[in-house]
Amino acid sequence: MKGLVCKVCGYVALDENRSECPICHAKNTFEEQEDAYKTPDFKAVSGETEKKHIPTFAIVNEGSLTPSNGCIDIHVRIGEIIHPALPEHHITEITFYLDNKFIANVYLTAEINPAAVIHLKSGTKGKIQVIENCNVHGKWFNKVEIK
Numbered sequence: 001m002k003g004l005v006c007k008v009c010g011y012v013a014l015d016e017n018r019s020e021c022p023i024c025h026a027k028n029t030f031e032e033q034e035d036a037y038k039t040p041d042f043k044a045v046s047g048e049t050e051k052k053h054i055p056t057f058a059i060v061n062e063g064s065l066t067p068s069n070g071c072i073d074i075h076v077r078i079g080e081i082i083h084p085a086l087p088e089h090h091i092t093e094i095t096f097y098l099d100n101k102f103i104a105n106v107y108l109t110a111e112i113n114p115a116a117v118i119h120l121k122s123g124t125k126g127k128i129q130v131i132e133n134c135n136v137h138g139k140w141f142n143k144v145e146i147k
């Protein structure tokens with residue numbers, strides 16, 4: 001999928017007109033790349049590569065961490081078949097967007113399972129998009145609607 005990518009850190013911008021990278025704060029470093037990330041309709045030539053990389057979601061509307069304020073827990077796991085967590089092959093980060101705007105980035109190492117949770121404010125609505133990065137297989141995208 002075509003996308004705007006920061007030449008310094010590799011962040012993919014889903015919103016247009018971006019001048020500063022929200023991850024590394026470099027200015028005017030975005031360039032369009034033809035294969036910035038893969039989407040759920042991507043079919044690997046062989047094996048189960050896409051099943052190990054497409055982010056999957058679980059949404060918990062009764063937020064567990066801040067129940068008095070209310071929150072929506074967005075759990076993301078990589079992927080339908082859990083991705084390896086080995087030093088030579090692991091998920092390095094999971095980036096979250098709300099309606100194309102960057103909202104969070106979670107860095108991972110091979111020491112933890114390839115998953116992350118963010119806690120949206122109560123009443124948040126819109127499209128949550130996620131791009132994960134595998135140090136071998138690149139970036140993969142998926143999205144879910146919060147109603």
Ligand SMILES: [Fe+2]
Nearest residue numbers: 089134136137
């Ligand atoms: Fe991978």
